[in-house]
Structure formats: C-alpha cells, structure tokens
Amino acid sequence: MAEKKRTQVEDIDRSMYDFRYDDSDAEKLDAGLTPEIVREISERKGEPEWMLEHRLKSLEIYNSIDMSDWGPSIDGLDMENIVTYVKPNTDQKSDWESVPDNIKDTFDRLGIPEAERSYLAGVGAQYDSELVYHSMQDAAAKMGIVYSGIEEALHGEYADLIREKFMTLIPPTDHKFAALHGAVWSGGSFVYVPKGVKLDYPLQSYFRLNAKGAGQFEHTLIIVEDDADLHFIEGCSAPKYNVANLHAGAVELFVGKRAHLRYSTIENWSKNMYNLNTKRCRCEEEGEIEWISGSFGSHVGYLYPMSILAGRRAKASFTGITFAGRGQNLDTGCKVVLGAPETSASVETKGISKDGGIQTFRSSVVATPNAEGSRCTVSCQSLMLDNRSRSDTIPAMDIRCKNVNIGHEATIGRIGDDKVFYLMSRGISEEEAKTMIVNGFAEPISKELPLEYAVEMNNLIKLEMEGAIG
Amino acid sequence: MGTHALTIKRASAMPAPTWHFLKMNDTQIEIPEGLAVAPSVKVSEPWRARGAADEFDNALADAQEEWEKLHPEPTPQEREELEAFTRAEADATYGGTAQSNYQIGADALEEARSLAVAFEHGVGEEAAAYLRFAAGERVVVQTDPGQSVEAQVVVSAVPDALSVAAIDVVAGRNSSVSLSIVVDSPDVPASAGASGFAGTTVRVFADADARVSIVRTQTLDLGFTDIDDMGLFAHDRARIDVRQTVLGAGSTFTGLAGDLRGDSANIVVDTRYLGHADQEHDFNYVLRHHGTRTECNLGANGVLAGKSSKTLRGTIDLIRGAKGAQGSENETVLLVDEGVKNKTVPVILCNEDDVAGNHGATIGHIREEQLLYLQSRGLSKDDAERMFVGAMIEQAAIDAPDEESRAGVLRLGETVIPGFAELFEEEA
C-alpha cells in the first residue's frame, strides 16, 4: 500500500487528484469466501434453514457490491484472510487457551457454567465487572429479562421474534461489510426486556471470541418493549490476545413505545484492527435512545450509530468522542432519521487528533416529509494537537419537511497557548497541562459514563497524551 | 452551429465526498442538443479590449515563481528525515495511516507545489472548459497597480440558445476592481415558456493588496438553466468579495472555488437565493487556505418555497502551513412550503492545528423569538413566511449595484409577486 501511494505522488496531474473515483481494487477482494464455507458455518451452528438462506443471500450481495470510495483505505486488510477467521478449525480456536489465567479463574470462582465459558471468553479483566454481571443475571432473570447468546436464543422461546427482527435494521444490502456480516456472523448477544420492566443497573457485554474464533462478526440484538428501560454497556477493551484484524459486528436495537435505552461503548481495540461496525436503533412513539460512544482504538474505524425515529415524539441523543493517534484513521459520527412528527435528536461530539492521526466526523441528518415539528441539533468540536494530524468534519443534512428546526455547529482548533501557559505558570508541566485540557475537552462525554468507564477513558487519554510534547 | 447533447457528470463535486445514498457529493449538468451558441454578452466600455487573453495565466506564473522563492522545496536532508519518519510510522502502525482516497489526493496536490494545478473551478474543470468553449472570446478586466475600475458584463439570454461569458479579472497590486455581472432574460415574454442556457465562467487573480468585488445577479426566466462558475486566486492581503443573488432560472449551478494562497488573503462570499415553483438550485463552495492568517467567510441565506429544492456543499480546507487561518461558514435556510427539499453539507477539512474553523447552519422555520416578534405585530406564521419570500427579492432590488441588475430583479419580482415592481417605481 505504501508503495502504491508513492507512485501516485510522482505522476501528479489534475486527473490523479480525482483518482478517488477509481474503485479498481474493490472487486478483487472477495475471492476465498465461498458458499461452501458459509454452509459449513451454518451447519456447525445447527441453524434454522432461514438463517442459512440469509447467509447465502448475504454472500451474494457481498460479492456484488463495491467497497465505499469515501472512507479510510482498507487496502491493508487482507480480505483473503477473512476465510481464516470464519472457517472452522483454524488456529484461533486456541485463543481461549491464551486468555490469561486470572480471567479464567475469575469465571471459575463466579461459577459461570462450563458451557457459557467460551461465550464469555474475552472479558477484559480491567473492568472488574464480573460480579456485576453475575448478580445481574439472577435479578434480571426474575424480571423476565432475557440476556443470552444470540445463537442459543435462535433455538429458544424468542426464536420467532429474532427471525422477525434479525438484520431488518441493517439489511445486508446496506454496505459491503453489512453483507459480509450477514454471511458469516457468529456469536453475540440477545437481550429482551419485557413491557414495563425497568432495569436500574446496566447490563454489560464484552468483546468475546466464541469457540470458533469468529467473534469479530458478532451480532447484538436488543429488544426493549413498550415502557421498559435498559442501559447496555459494550466494552471492547484492547484484548491483547486478539490476533484478528477485522471487526464487522452488527448491533440492532429496537426501542418500544415510551421505552428508553442507553447504549454505551468504549472501544479500545488494539491498533491493528479494522473496525467496520454497524449499529442501528429504531424508536417507536416516545421511545428514546441514548448513545454514548468512545472510540480510541483501531487502525481504521468506520462507525456511525444510526437512530431511526419512527414514532411520534421519539428521541435520540448521541454523545461521542474519538481520539485518533499515530497511525490511526478513525472515521466516526452518526446518522439520524427524523421519520415521524415531533421527533427530536441531539448530537454532541468531540474529536481529537494527534501524531499524524486522522479523525473525521461524518454525519447525516435526514428529515422526512412527515417529520412535522421535529428538531435536531448537531454540535461537533475538534481539537488538533499538532499539524501532522488531520481533522475533518463532514456533516450532511437532507431536510424535506417544512416545520422543522435543524441546527448545526462545528468548530475546529487547537489547545490555546494561553491556557497551557496559565497552567504551567502554576507549576504544572506542559504534558500534564495539555492532558488536563484534553480531559476537560472530553469531560462532557466522560460525565455520561459510569464511573469505572470514565476513569478508564481518562486513563486512555493520559496514555495517548504521553510523549505528546516535542 | 448548434450544441451536441452533453452530460457533465460529477459537476460541482465536493472534495471530500460522503455517503452516496445521500446523493449530495456532486451533481450532473445536462446540455441539450441543438442550442444555438449565441453569447449575447454586453461588456461595459472601456474594459473590453483592455487586457490580453493570457493575462491571467501570466499572472499566475509570476505568482508561482514568487511563491516558490518563499516556500523552497525541502532539501534532500529534510526529505530524508520526512521519509524516515514515514517509514518509522509505517513500521509501528501497520503500514502507516490508512488514508482515504481524498486524503491521499490532497497530500499529493500539495506536493505538486503548483499554483496552476491547485487552481480550481467551482463547478469543476469539465464544466468550466465547456463554458469557455461556448463563450468564445474572453472578457479580460485587468488593472495596473493602484488603479481602480468598475466594469459590467451583461448576459442577456435568449431562447433556444447557449449564452455564456468567460471573464478573467486580473487585478494588479493594490488596485481595485468592481465587477457587476447581470444574467437576465429581458426579452423573453413571460408567457412564452421559453427555454435556454446561460452561464458565466470567471477567473480572478487578485494580486497583493488588491480588492476585487464581484456582484452577480441572476434573474432568468424559469425555462432557463444557469451555470455560475468561479475560480479565485488571492495573493498576499488581497480581498475578494463575491455576492451572488440567485433568484431565477429553473435550475442553477453555482460553483465557486478559491485559493487563499497569499498571507492574510481574505475571501468573503455572500449568497442569497430564492427557491420558488420547481426551481432546483445547486451550490458548491471550496475555499482552500494556504497562506498564513488567511480568512474566509461563507454566508448563504435562502428561502425555499413552492416545490423548490436546493443543495449546498460548502468546504473550507485549512491546509498545513496556513497558520493563523480562520474559516467560517454560515447558512440560514427558511423552508416556507411543504414539498421543498433542502440539502446542506458544510465541510471543514483541516490539517493545520493553528487555525480556527467553524460553521453553523440553521434550517427550518422562522426562529421562535423572531416569530413572536412578528406575531406581536399582527403577522400570522403564514404571513411572516410570505414576507420572507418578498423580502428576499426586495433586498436584492435594494442592493442591486446597477440599473440592469435592478431591472432584472424587478422583472423577476413581478412574475413572483404581481405588483412587485410598483414598490420601486420611485427609484426605478
């Protein structure tokens, strides 16, 4: 890839400046993934027939659509290798064995059944949340809440419901990696919160590898019925034992009437990860989705949680932070569809780039003709920590309704020298001062997180800021 | 000789594209077959024969030399250091930052170190080249250092024809140019339903300390299509003001690109548009900050009524080295009727830390505090919205720089609001 870049730089003319429209690399990517492999996956999982059909259809779509031409390059991703992620009997199976002993011990002590172990493998010990999970299981189950692996749920009580909802928010036709996900998805969670049930502590899910080592394609399906309430936390904290380099998960969230869901993510994948995750939520009348999203890890990130406000007075909020350091190109943001009367959405994001890192805020706000009386505000601030880095803001709005209020504001800049000087004049080192200011910049996001995650985020920032000077 | 049918794809493309499903990345211009090529351009004396046709290119070539002296190429040693850094980065970070196509292109463009290559046309090279071809002779408005001139170019579109002016403005050091461009279809009977094509392609070179002001007023009948293409180059401390008033034509393509190359260069764009009936407006702005302490201000104010639609792409690019640059972009759109469509994408691209970029957009109905005020004076919401439509035209008439522009506005105003011209009869 690096060599390719250089040749382009040499023969410069106007036409090369437009070369971005050339997709010539795209079609070669798909060799290696065959219907046979997909059938094998399905068979091993003992899935219902419809799921196999879904997979095969998705594979077809995957092979027929191009990779997008506007985002970070994925040329460095060896798509041939996808097969090795999804094919049974690869060496990834041994990953459970390489999970540090102390984590395994924790599970043993908690008495998580043997069968569930592989499903839970991948819990990061640093969050120290195992106990929370355990106690939650009992209490939540009594309330009728279902929280299980989605594969097992496919055979359980909610099988029909899953079939009805599965990949309806994220159809395989949506983009190339949604199609790939549809073909090879594996593992993930299913959460069902019955009508009127309000859980007042969060459910948590962690990055996990399932037995076949295909956790990079996990599918999360959450249904929050009318008047119910849930906070779900997804932690993707740098699993050091992870050798994978592609994550194409999918998260589908259904929020019923007057229901409320908060979905928090702190993503800190190791920096060889291509994170092409897709997350979507549909809210019915007066339903509310709150996204909290922190993106710190990954080599390449494409992440735009989408809120579809389908019912009258449905609400969405998105609070996000993205920190792109050395070698990272993180293209993040969100999508909002104001699709019913009197809906409202607010988006607040912060982006930080440093050491040649690239962070792009990308969004789309669409107001359909029946969004009468809806409103949306987008506010986006970017901080450049040096001039080797890049920070782009690309917010699109498509408004087709008269009586709406759509506001957008964005600012970009750097840490004020005066602020650094002020702190230094009080005896604080330059690095500390800058870390302090960046933490302050991130504060509106971290204050939305549970304490342990907020602390984790501040640590991540501190870590990223180390050596920021000079 | 008539035109051949031609589709110009990816016209007015934004530099850093986004999702294709939004259909906002660029637009398409269809030139129909069989239009007579009839410039119908009138240029105020004495500027018609003033400058030589290659004046602009020469000025840019001189600027290139000057620029290179001030911005020497990296020495082999510097280059080696940079490459070492890139290699180290690649080794440490899985092949280096995985840039997007746009980002690779942007870096390559800077490495080319060519002002001519960097010079852009707002609607794109292909459309601009076509307009140049259609215009035939180029109007060159050139000033000597310290001089001050006013010029006017009137494009009077006629039915079934392609009426285009190609204009170069080459403003010498510390000189001042005011250019009024009038694009109107004065002789078309309103009822005729005539169709045709009009357009201008303008290149501006503003040398150090020059001031260039361009006011373009477009009041074509709805059967016409208008292409307004501009490419601006601003040298040290130069200031370029552009005001575009877009009231007429069934479909319009407005594209403006500017290179703020000189230190402390300043570009201000003030766009006002009215969408009514089935009008489709397309705007594309690309402002590239190269010089230190450069400033740009993009302002767009519009009212969309009827079944009209509008797309606006505004890109401010704060390029590495543009220390102290400030770019700001502000858009207000009032949506008056059901059935209007408004697309907006205000982009800021940035790879220099010592800058300030901001943008804001307000889309929708009248702000609550404004509405309360208007209501307290007896206007219903509907009255207030109608008032904005009329006010847009009225403001254009008040601000019209010359009689021809004003006559066009009044003529168009009369078609939108019967009795409109009477409002101005004292002054008109």
Add this chain to the structure above:
Amino acid sequence: MTSNILLACHGLSAVVDEKPILHEIDLEIPQGEVHVLMGPNGAGKSTFGHVLMGDPVYEVTAGDISFDGEDVTELAPDKRSRAGLFLSFQAPVEIPGVPLRSFLRAIMEGRGEKMKNKEFRKKLQALAETLDMDPAYLDRELGVGFSGGEKKKVEMMQLLLLQPKLAILDETDSGLDVDALSVVSRGMELYRGTCDGTLLIITHNTRILEHLNVDRVHVMVQGRVVAEGSADLIAEIDANGFERYEAQLDA
C-alpha cells in the same frame, strides 16, 4: 365594571418551564388612561407584558385576560396584535434578509390596510423625520447592526404606524440610555396626541414618566401586584425604592 375597561386580567398566574412566575394578578386599564407598572429587577414585569401579548414561552395556569370586551387568554399573538394590542420589546430581534420597509408594509397589509405604494412611502418618510431617523434605515435589514437608539425608533415607528388601542411599552432598560429615553418619550407623546391611545409603561426608572400624566401606578414584586395608587406613588418609590413592598411580602 364599566364598559370603558380596555384591558382586564383577573387572577392571572403563569409559569415558565413549570416554574411559577406570575401569581394571581388583577389589573384593569380603562380606555384612554396611562398606567405604569413598576417593580424591582426580576419582579416579573417584562414577563407580564409578554404574557399579555401571548408569548408561548409562558403558560397561563389560572385566570384570564380580556381585551376590548373579548377574552383573549387563548388567542395567538398575531390575533391579539390585530385586535389592537401592542408590545414594544425591550430587545427587538434582528431579522436578517428582511428590509425594514418590507416588514412595515407586511404588518400593515397583515391588517388589511392596502395603501398605495407612493402613499405608504410618503408616510414612512414622514414618520422617519418625526422620529429623527435616517430614512436610509428603511432599506436596511430589520435590526441588523442597529444601535439601541435606532432599534427603539423602529419600535416607536411601528407604534405610530399601527396606532394600537393599547400599547404596552417594555422600557425596563431604557432608563440606561439617554437617546433611547428621548425616542420613547417622543413616541409616547405622538401616540397619545394622534390617537388618544391607552398606555401601560413597564419601567423601574421614573425619568421616562416625567412629561406624562400618569393615571395609575401598579407595583409588582415577586410576581405579584402588591400596591396600586395614583401618580403620587411614583415620587414615593423614587424616594424610598421598593424595600417596603419587598419586606411586606417577605413578612
């Protein structure tokens, strides 16, 4: 009450964001009189003006407002305006893109007054002269870049143009600006002189009242009308301030 009561509110209470801000206000203004509403900062005076005009920010939770014999409590602000109510804004908004002249014509047309354009122009010209306003402002965007004094002139110009039955002048801040003060005084004088208008002046600065024959004074503290009286109250408040009323309420 007698039929010459122009404005009356009874037991009027209002809240903003569920926070009570006006409490059971009773107040009546007979046709042709000049009333003054005084009170310390934050007493709710401006809010009262806005509630009378129907500002949707405030929610009326009890009581009613009748104007010119009609219950207007539920009426939209534009309907109230057309019924003859006028509120001058302490801080008139800016409306970019709308020339002052277009706006003035729109509000006249809004109440069905079709005037020949030439006549209308002449009228505006004359009003501008009376108010000592540069006619060039008529072609400028409403409020954009106007000074405080110029904004006041625009308010007074509308007052004289619309000739409402009742003008509520929110002049809480005018006392701070000598120019604005004289503009408002001139406006009130002309309004009273030309159409025998009724006035409710909201202020805590008595200088604005110097050349006016005030009929009645209402004192508002903490969202309540705590005292009413003749013009003599003004001098009394000038000398002693509002402490007495505040103490009375706190007790």
